[in-house]
Amino acid sequence: MIGDKKILYSGMQATGNLTLGNYLGALKNWITLSDEYECFYGVMDLHSLTVRQNPAEFRKRARMLYTLYVAAGLDPEKNCVYFQSHVSSHAELGWLLNCFTYMGELSRMTQFKDKSAKHADNINAGLFTYPVLMAADILLYQADVVPVGADQMQHLEITRDIATRFNNIYGDVFTIPEAYIGKSGARIMSLQEPTKKMSKSDENVNASIYLLDDPDTIIRKFKRAVTDSDNEIRYSEDKPGIRNLIDIYGATTGKSKEEIEKEFDGKGYGEFKLAVGESVVDILKPLQERMKELEADKSYIDSVIKANDEKAQYFSMKTLRKVQKKLGLTERIR
Numbered sequence: 001m002i003g004d005k006k007i008l009y010s011g012m013q014a015t016g017n018l019t020l021g022n023y024l025g026a027l028k029n030w031i032t033l034s035d036e037y038e039c040f041y042g043v044m045d046l047h048s049l050t051v052r053q054n055p056a057e058f059r060k061r062a063r064m065l066y067t068l069y070v071a072a073g074l075d076p077e078k079n080c081v082y083f084q085s086h087v088s089s090h091a092e093l094g095w096l097l098n099c100f101t102y103m104g105e106l107s108r109m110t111q112f113k114d115k116s117a118k119h120a121d122n123i124n125a126g127l128f129t130y131p132v133l134m135a136a137d138i139l140l141y142q143a144d145v146v147p148v149g150a151d152q153m154q155h156l157e158i159t160r161d162i163a164t165r166f167n168n169i170y171g172d173v174f175t176i177p178e179a180y181i182g183k184s185g186a187r188i189m190s191l192q193e194p195t196k197k198m199s200k201s202d203e204n205v206n207a208s209i210y211l212l213d214d215p216d217t218i219i220r221k222f223k224r225a226v227t228d229s230d231n232e233i234r235y236s237e238d239k240p241g242i243r244n245l246i247d248i249y250g251a252t253t254g255k256s257k258e259e260i261e262k263e264f265d266g267k268g269y270g271e272f273k274l275a276v277g278e279s280v281v282d283i284l285k286p287l288q289e290r291m292k293e294l295e296a297d298k299s300y301i302d303s304v305i306k307a308n309d310e311k312a313q314y315f316s317m318k319t320l321r322k323v324q325k326k327l328g329l330t331e332r333i334r
């Protein structure tokens with residue numbers, strides 16, 4: 001708790017340009033949480049390094065991710081929005097927690113199995129110990145809640161296991177985080193392979209809508225979205241493409257599946273795809289305009305980065321010092 005508010009932790013990796021999936025599934029909901037929670041949101045740039053990055057592009061992309069958080073409406077005065085790599089306690093606690101995590105537990109992580117299959121030429125130790133760094137991210141801020149998608153649930157569970165193991169030996173050091181059960185965001189699927197989630201690192205640019213895509217590109221990508229050929233707008237397991245478009249339209253307009261089916265009853269896919277595309281153009285417009293303003297005001301973003309890095313450092317350091325003391329590491333001479 002900070003004051004009378006519970007603490008919430010989340011973040012995104014700077015592994016690609018943010019997609020509509022990242023926005024509707026996470027970012028849009030984060031914006032509503034700061035009244036109720038004390039929120040910490042990281043640009044998880046250390047995590048991004050498990051995959052090889054081009055340094056110049058990576059630097060730009062991480063800053064762009066930060067600016068997008070703000071452009072989307074995350075108020076950097078109310079939320080602590082910061083770069084993971086600027087706060088050295090993440091890497092430090094990550095190491096310490098490595099010594100409280102078992103190889104067997106890490107070997108069971110499905111994301112490790114998936115990612116090592118995808119990057120078979122670079123199965124580095126960071127990919128394997130990724131969940132430990134994630135545990136450090138969350139535990140450093142004594143987070144009470146973590147909004148997680150189903151694919152991250154296993155990582156939250158290992159975080160709880162590591163924290164409980166540590167607390168059982170050294171006393172009440174870490175808050176045991178819970179999954180945030182709130183209004184869950186839609187899970188948005190790829191426009192080209194609608195049984196696969198929309199991902200910022202997908203190599204096919206037509207599979208994802210990027211938050212900074214211009215209106216023509218957005219409409220074109222929706223027109224090309226892969227669907228079945230029966231031309232009936234119905235929400236059904238066996239129609240993944242149309243189901244995904246209904247989910248997107250529902251998320252952008254607030255309409256229910258039934259309302260959408262009714263609205264497009266007897267209409268063709270062409271008309272529906274155009275309506276979905278236009279609704280996405282509409283919700284992204286204010287974000288894109290704000291992004292332009294922020295990109296033109298470098299000193300403002302610099303100043304919020306500095307203030308928020310300091311805030312993150314302050315809170316995380318309190319936990320790190322406590323852990324170091326519990327472990328018996330020699331105290332600093334002041």
Ligand code: AQP
Pocket residue numbers: 011012013014015016019021022023024025026147148149185186187188189197198199200201202
């Ligand atoms: N398609 C999606 N639908 C709904 N939510 C999504 N998220 C990601 N894709 C979708 C949510 O966005 C946040 C981003 O988390 P991340 O950057 O740690 O990585 P991720 O979940 O692996 O996202 P990506 O876009 O698929 O990245 P890459 O391509 O690098 O693996 C999370 O809250 C996630 O639930």
